[in-house]
Amino acid sequence: MAQLAAPRGGAAAGVLLAALLAAPFALASSAATGAQLPRAPKCILTGKWTNELNSNMTIFPVNLSSGMFTGSYLTAVTSSNRRIRKSPMHGSQQLLKGNGRFQPTFGFTVKWEFTESITVFVGQCFLDEDGRETLETMWLLRSKGESHGDNWKQTLVGTNTFRRLP
Numbered sequence: 424m425a426q427l428a429a430p431r432g433g434a435a436a437g438v439l440l441a442a443l444l445a446a447p448f449a450l451a452s453s454a455a456t457g458a459q460l461p462r463a464p465k466c467i468l469t470g471k472w473t474n475e476l477n478s479n480m481t482i483f484p485v486n487l488s489s490g491m492f493t494g495s496y497l498t499a500v501t502s503s504n505r506r507i508r509k510s511p512m513h514g515s516q517q518l519l520k521g522n523g524r525f526q527p528t529f530g531f532t533v534k535w536e537f538t539e540s541i542t543v544f545v546g547q548c549f550l551d552e553d554g555r556e557t558l559e560t561m562w563l564l565r566s567k568g569e570s571h572g573d574n575w576k577q578t579l580v581g582t583n584t585f586r587r588l589p
């Protein structure tokens with residue numbers, strides 16, 4: 424049976440999410456591609472997400488031992504004048520469940536394929552009464568400066584809220 428990471432030094436603090444993972448994930452198919460991704464337990468980030476800018480990301484199956492994941496990000500907007508391309512991302516999420524709902528923190532990095540910029544996101548998955556998941560994030564977008572003197576103006580900061588797509 425799968426187990427989410429147990430803390431060093433004792434099982435007491437680490438609550439297993441065994442029930443969550445006892446059954447194999449159902450397969451959710453994408454109408455567009457026919458590709459199938461396992462439908463993940465709530466707040467395991469595997470799957471497709473969209474934010475208020477209409478950017479979309481796909482997170483490939485999260486490693487349930489380490490919490491690490493890779494994925495792809497298609498932004499709807501850019502601070503450049505380049506043609507937008509889907510870009511790779513990688514990150515990790517916490518797997519330990521404390522008391523109450525499993526509402527883990529996470530972080531990921533997007534290396535843009537069409538600019539020389541990088542964005543890092545940090546956030547938390549929140550689960551509401553109806554079982555809906557919301558990812559609340561903050562991000563830093565670092566663009567490349569032409570000179571050291573330009574360093575001060577190269578980082579944008581913002582927030583994004585993501586919802587899961589079917």
Ligand code: BTN
Nearest residue numbers: 478498501502503535538540542
């Ligand atoms: C760039 O313009 O250099 C790359 C694209 C940056 C897109 C940013 S990342 C933060 C914000 N959230 C999104 O979904 N897109 C923008």
